[in-house]
Amino acid sequence: MIELENKYYYKALPLLRQVEINTMFAEVVLNHDISGSVYVDCLDNPRTFYVVHSYGMSLLFGDLGNEAFMDKLYHYVTNQSATRHQVEWLQTDPAGRWSEVMDSMLLTYNGQLEKSGLLPEEIERKSILRNTRVNFSFHRDAYLESKQNFPKHGEPIICVTKEQFLTQTGSVIPSFFWRDEEHFAKEGVGYSLLRDGKIASTSFSSCRTGNQLEIGIETAEAHRGKGYALSVCSALIDHCLEHDLEPVWACRLENQGSYYLAQKLGFRPTVTLPYYRLPLG
Structure with a gap:
């Protein structure tokens, strides 16, 4: 090597x-x-x-x-x-x-x-x-049909700002996938659901190549299980559909939350392959 x-x-x-x-x-x-x-x-x-x-x-x-x-x-x-x-x-x-x-x-x-x-x-x-x-393929019709039954939340969903890019914490957040806030503002996109003025869940473009946009998702631990991830991901998928982008989803099979969330959003598993965790030793 x-x-x-x-x-x-x-x-x-x-x-x-x-x-x-x-x-x-x-x-x-x-x-x-x-x-x-x-x-x-x-x-x-x-x-x-x-x-x-x-x-x-x-x-x-x-x-x-x-x-x-x-x-x-x-x-x-x-x-x-x-x-x-x-x-x-x-x-x-x-x-x-x-x-x-x-x-x-x-x-x-x-x-x-x-x-x-x-x-x-x-x-x-x-x-x-x-x-x-697991790799998934997106099915527009399945998404639009499922969307009719998505729960409605009173909390606001807003576009991710430069300030949020710089201050959001978590393990899967925009700042880990873009050079800086200017790069994200120019080529990326994301949506955050706010609870009491603070970010509860964010869906964002973790990668963008050609007409494809890969979805990243982070929900604060205190707000998991409330359907917030479904709402922000739906907002991002709607953005993709409005801009002729193909939404892309991939996750570990062992991450059952992500695996089943994808299918609620119109994604279907297509490929599975080994995924190796390499330790520091």
């Missing part, structure tokens, strides 16, 4: 376009819309790519077979050399055999941890975990 200078990120785009899953988070890195890193098998004519979004999402795609790359990949995903400074969530191109490679690395590394004598909680914290990533 050799880090690629950002002026050469374009070299990854032809192969990325052949990956038949939602790759929007990787595309915005390659297009310099958000910070990230790209690692390759060689600099002159790279054929294997590992793209990391600054939020901690990563994508592995391209050719297999470079042993030096494989060796460095193992050290990277296990973080035995402490080169990574955050937990990552990795998905791989399902058309290749990368999931087999990752499963083999997972078994090897986790097996070593089991024999290490560490406490069970330490083993769990350091292990590579295999979850499931």
Whole structure:
């Protein structure tokens, strides 16, 4: 794994376009819309790519077979050399055999941890975990039909402002997906539901490429289970429909709240693939 200078990120785009899953988070890195890193098998004519979004999402795609790359990949995903400074969530191109490679690395590394004598909680914290990533397709008619039965809230829903961009807290918020408030104001969009003047739930564009807009959602813990996420997501989907944009949704299958919320909003599961949590080690 050799880090690629950002002026050469374009070299990854032809192969990325052949990956038949939602790759929007990787595309915005390659297009310099958000910070990230790209690692390759060689600099002159790279054929294997590992793209990391600054939020901690990563994508592995391209050719297999470079042993030096494989060796460095193992050290990277296990973080035995402490080169990574955050937990990552990795998905791989399902058309290749990368999931087999990752499963083999997972078994090897986790097996070593089991024999290490560490406490069970330490083993769990350091292990590579295999979850499931779900891609969805949007069905306009299903959404419009469901929308007729959405609950009505008296709380106001407003467009996300620059001030809210800068001050909102949470784990999935606009500032993690855009360079700054000016970038978001120019190319992004979001809607917040206010409760007693404070943000209770926000739906926003986490990625925007071409005519597609990927939806991010954050609801304050004290306001979950009240249907607020449904309302703000509906506002964002309406914006998409008004501006000829395709709304895009993806989540972990294990995130049952997001999984079922998507289906209430007219999304239908289309693809599932392994989703690896890479620990700090």
